[in-house]
Amino acid sequence: MRKALQLEIAGHRLFGTLHDRALLSPMQNNSASPRIGVLLLSFGQQPRSWVGDLGSSIADRLEGFGYPTFRFDMPGLGDSPGDIPVHLEELWRDILDGAHEAPLHALCEDLVRRYSLKGLVVGGFCGGAVTALYAVNLRSPLILGLVLLEPEIALVRTNSPTTAIAAAPLTVDSLQERIDLLWLRISSPNSWRRLLSGKSDFKFWLNLWYGLLDFTARKLSNVGRRTKLLPPETNHRMLNSWLLARRRRLPTLVISVGSPNRSKYYRAYGLQPGVPDPKTALEWFEIPNTTHAMLTGGGKEAVGMHIENWVSENFHHE
Amino acid sequence: MTNSPSRDNNIKLSGSEHLEQADYLSIDREQLYFVLHPTILPLRGRVLLAGPFASERPHRYIPWVGWARHLANNGFEVMRFDYRGVGESTGRFEDFGFQSWSDDISHCANWLHSRSPAVPLIIHGLGMGALLGDRLFAQGVGDILLAWLPPKSAREMLYEQLKLKLSNNYSLPSSEHKTRDQYIACLESGATLEVEGHNWTPGLWAEAAEFVFGISEPTTSTGCERPRCVAELDALTAHSFGGVGPNPLRKPGGGQPMRLVNPDLSASFNATSVWLEETLAKAEVS
Numbered sequence: 001m002r003k004a005l006q007l008e009i010a011g012h013r014l015f016g017t018l019h020d021r022a023l024l025s026p027m028q029n030n031s032a033s034p035r036i037g038v039l040l041l042s043f044g045q046q047p048r049s050w051v052g053d054l055g056s057s058i059a060d061r062l063e064g065f066g067y068p069t070f071r072f073d074m075p076g077l078g079d080s081p082g083d084i085p086v087h088l089e090e091l092w093r094d095i096l097d098g099a100h101e102a103p104l105h106a107l108c109e110d111l112v113r114r115y116s117l118k119g120l121v122v123g124g125f126c127g128g129a130v131t132a133l134y135a136v137n138l139r140s141p142l143i144l145g146l147v148l149l150e151p152e153i154a155l156v157r158t159n160s161p162t163t164a165i166a167a168a169p170l171t172v173d174s175l176q177e178r179i180d181l182l183w184l185r186i187s188s189p190n191s192w193r194r195l196l197s198g199k200s201d202f203k204f205w206l207n208l209w210y211g212l213l214d215f216t217a218r219k220l221s222n223v224g225r226r227t228k229l230l231p232p233e234t235n236h237r238m239l240n241s242w243l244l245a246r247r248r249r250l251p252t253l254v255i256s257v258g259s260p261n262r263s264k265y266y267r268a269y270g271l272q273p274g275v276p277d278p279k280t281a282l283e284w285f286e287i288p289n290t291t292h293a294m295l296t297g298g299g300k301e302a303v304g305m306h307i308e309n310w311v312s313e314n315f316h317h318e
Numbered sequence: 319m320t321n322s323p324s325r326d327n328n329i330k331l332s333g334s335e336h337l338e339q340a341d342y343l344s345i346d347r348e349q350l351y352f353v354l355h356p357t358i359l360p361l362r363g364r365v366l367l368a369g370p371f372a373s374e375r376p377h378r379y380i381p382w383v384g385w386a387r388h389l390a391n392n393g394f395e396v397m398r399f400d401y402r403g404v405g406e407s408t409g410r411f412e413d414f415g416f417q418s419w420s421d422d423i424s425h426c427a428n429w430l431h432s433r434s435p436a437v438p439l440i441i442h443g444l445g446m447g448a449l450l451g452d453r454l455f456a457q458g459v460g461d462i463l464l465a466w467l468p469p470k471s472a473r474e475m476l477y478e479q480l481k482l483k484l485s486n487n488y489s490l491p492s493s494e495h496k497t498r499d500q501y502i503a504c505l506e507s508g509a510t511l512e513v514e515g516h517n518w519t520p521g522l523w524a525e526a527a528e529f530v531f532g533i534s535e536p537t538t539s540t541g542c543e544r545p546r547c548v549a550e551l552d553a554l555t556a557h558s559f560g561g562v563g564p565n566p567l568r569k570p571g572g573g574q575p576m577r578l579v580n581p582d583l584s585a586s587f588n589a590t591s592v593w594l595e596e597t598l599a600k601a602e603v604s
Contacts, residue, residue, distance in 0.1 A: 002349055002408060004340035013329055015340055015353075017406055045579050047379045049405045052515015053372075056406065076580075078379060079353055081335045081387075088577040158576065289490055295515035296486045 001063075005070070007114075010106035015079035016072035017048065017056070019063035034118040036144060036315045037111060038062050038069040041104070043126035043150075044092055047078035050125060052295040054303065061308045066317055067121075070111060074100045074131070092156040095127040096235055101134040108135060112142045121251075121311060123147030126292070133241045136250060145251040145314060147307055150292055153269040154233045175211045176261050182208060231268055239269065246280040253310045255303055257294070258286030283310060333391035334358050342407075343399075345425050351406035352399035352426060355390035363438040363598055364430050365389050366460070367398040368423050368447030373479050373514040374561075375405055378444065380580055381558045388587040394440075394594070395433075399426050404516075412510070412517040415525045416472055420450045427459050438598055440464060444559055446475055448548075449531050455546060462597055463546040464590070465531075467560040472526035477502070482514045545597045555586040 001023040005016040040055050042048050048071040049056040059069040074095075075082030085091050108120050119142040124132035129151035135143050181204070185191040194200050221229050230236075245252055256262055256273055263286070266273040274286040285306050290299030329336070337356040342349040367386060370378055386396045401419040403411035423441070431439060441460035443451030448468035455463040469475035480498040487495055496504075505511055505523040512518075532548075556562040558581060565578055 002342065002351075002406070004342060004351065004406070006338075006340060008329055011328055011330065013331060013335070017351075045380060046376045047405070049376070051376050053405060053411070054515055079338075079340060079383065081331055081338070084380075084580045086578065086580050086582070088579040090576075091579050291486050291489055293515070296483075296512065297490060300512075300515050 005072075007107070007110060009110055010103045012075040012103055013081055014072050014075070014103065014107065015048075016070055017059070018068060018070055019056075019059040020068040021063055021066065022068065033317075034116050035066070035068060035317070036119055036121065037115060037117045038067050038121045038123065038147075038311065039108065039111065040069065040071045040147075041074065041100070041122070041124035041128035041131050042071070042077065043124065043128045044095065045077060045084075045088060048073045051293045052300060054293070054295060054300055055125070057300065058304050058307055061304045062311060065308060065312055067311060067315075068115060068117070072107060074103060087158070089156050089158040092127055093158050096130055096152060096155055096238065098131075098134055098237065100131040101137065104131055104135055105138045108138065108140070108142065117142075119144040121145040121147060121315060123149070123307070125149040125294075126152055130235070130238050133238060133245065136241045136245045136248070143250070145311075146245060146253070147310070148252065148254045149294065149303065150256050151238075151254065153235055153238060153266070153271070154231070155235050157233070175215055176264060178204075178208050178211055180261070228270055230270065234269060242271075246277075246282065249279075249281045251281040251314045252283070253307065254282070254284040255294070255306055256284070256286055257290055257292060258288035262286075333387065335387065337390075340406075343425065343429060345402065345422065348402050349408040350399060350402060350422060350425065352397055353386070355386045355396040355398075357390045357393050357395055359391075359393040361395060361435065361437050362393040362595065363395075363440055363461075364433070365394045365396045365440045365442055365594075366423065366427055366430055366451075367396060368441065368443040368451045369398065369400070370445030370447055371475060371479060372401070372404040372411060372516050373482055374445055375400070377561065378559055381583060382444065384580075384583065385587060388584070389591060389594075392591045392595075394591075395430075395437075397426055397430050412519050412522075415519075415522050416446075416450065416529050417525060419446070420454060423447070423450055423454055424459060427454070438462065438601065440594060442466070443468065445469065446472070449475070449529055452531055452546075453529065455544070461544055461601065462594070463544070464594070465546075465548045466551060467556065467562070468531045468548060470531055472529035473523070476518070476523065476526055479513060483511070486514075545601065547593070547597075549590065549593075552586055554581055555583055558583060 001021060003018045003023055005018055007014050040059060042050055042055060055071050059071055062069040073080040076084035085094065108122065111117065112120060121144055122132045122135040123146065129148035132146055132148060133151065218229050256266065263273045274284055276283045287294060287299050287302045289297040294300065294303050334355060334357050338353060340353045342351055369375055369382060382398065386398050389396045399422065400407040401422050403409040403414040427439060438461040440462040441451040441455055442464040444466045448465035449472060451463060452465055452468065477498060480501055483501060484498065501511055505518060505520050508520050510517050510519050551559065553563060553566040557566055558578065567578060567581060
């Protein structure tokens with residue numbers, strides 16, 4: 001059973017949806033012990049049901065296991081009024097920089113109080129996962145766990161003068177794309193024809209060599225260092241929240257795409273994709289043969305199953 | 319309507335935004351999600367926005383909501399909703415099809431029609447919503463029809479949406495690389511196809527054959543012709559609402575490409591709302 005919500009939070013009017021089987025029979029909600037809720041945040045510009053309705057399908061599953069599950073649109077997204085930039089990359093950059101952190105903190109506190117919850121597990125997808133991670137900065141005992149789907153560690157490059165300077169060098173993603181393109185070009189007869197006829201794309205080769213030199217220099221600089229040098233586009237604020245969550249041993253589930261490129265991406269930032277760390281209450285699953293949206297190749301079903309299992313194993317009903 | 323928050327003076331909302339209400343209607347044991355955008359101005363008419371197909375919905379959401387707010391700020395009461403099995407409405411996508419979604423539009427039109435005072439009802443469809451809205455309009459639902467980017471038929475629309483499946487396959491080396499015609503053959507042989515998180519059934523493809531845009535002539539009990547318009551959109555509006563063409567605001571040699579999420583569509587919105595006002599005025603005179 002779903003209920004449409006409109007809450008006034010931190011100077012914003014936020015639209016959301018509550019999935020709760022207790023709405024169907026309110027008597028079920030009369031148990032003495034308060035319940036644990038789950039809050040899910042959308043990624044980037046998408047409305048709160050997420051692409052392919054992945055968010056609403058996860059919420060339906062968790063509702064079936066007795067967890068009241070909330071999904072909310074952050075200001076300016078989905079149904080929630082608010083201002084957002086003209087360009088997508090600027091919106092993403094704002095989100096990664098923590099534009100939704102204050103509304104999230106206020107929302108968490110409001111939901112716990114309003115629904116008499118024991119606490120919240122906060123989850124999100126991509127940029128929403130970064131916002132969810134910022135919930136740790138609240139240092140509140142009411143935040144009981146994190147669910148991070150495809151978290152982004154890199155800051156997005158934009159044409160905005162303030163951010164372009166900081167993010168000018170090649171990113172991990174763009175270097176990987178160039179290397180992939182290199183292999184494609186090596187195996188392409190047309191590419192060889194262009195090279196032999198002197199019509200080669202010299203800008204591509206120049207950028208590739210620059211990227212490889214930069215990458216090699218960073219690797220060499222890391223030899224023997226205790227603290228590794230991270231790529232220039234690293235979102236250090238996000239990584240600090242990650243480290244805080246690990247230090248506090250906050251139960252955390254990460255789900256990412258199990259592709260070689262995505263694994264390299266996370267390793268470049270010092271993370272270990274697919275490797276759980278019970279000492280810091282970290283569980284990390286990789287889903288093979290799917291894309292970033294985690295829908296195709298059985299991704300939608302696998303994500304729902306992992307979250308359902310992890311939540312019910314870590315947060316028992318009392 | 320339930321769940322109305324009191325207005326907090328610290329909340330920054332413009333125009334009629336503070337009146338917006340989200341809720342559910344009941345239809346065949348499912349919950350149909352809708353958002354109502356009332357207006358603070360004297361009521362000119364009611365607009366029912368029938369949205370695009372499931373896989374397009376998340377990508378058109380921001381301009382669609384922006385359009386609803388623009389109309390509400392110009393004296394129209396607007397209702398937008400999610401089809402059953404999609405977005406905020408309940409139900410499994412694979413249990414519904416074009417006829418069910420057409421029934422959803424009809425259900426919302428009846429709900430809007432029952433509100434007072436009685437004013438003209440405009441059906442405005444985008445993509446699949448235009449296709450279904452046009453069919454209902456021909457059956458006598460609504461006083462004005464406005465269609466944006468209607469597909470020629472439901473089958474053509476599904477065929478177009480299969481590009482999403484191909485593009486996903488392209489980034490998955492281990493995935494089967496079929497053509498769109500091969501996927502259609504799979505559907506026709508009884509297989510279910512996952513496209514962008516939704517399961518397309520053979521029934522959906524079969525039912526699509528019955529939905530063709532513009533084949534029904536509008537009927538009316540009074541003998542008066544009801545206005546029906548397939549609008550021509552400018553490049554920016556077509557790009558924002560249909561993903562048509564490249565970013566029209568991109569300057570040649572302007573560095574890294576930037577994608578649009580919230581462009582200024584006010585020129586197109588103003589022109590359309592003026593057309594609605596003029597059409598309503600003409601209808602009133604006749």
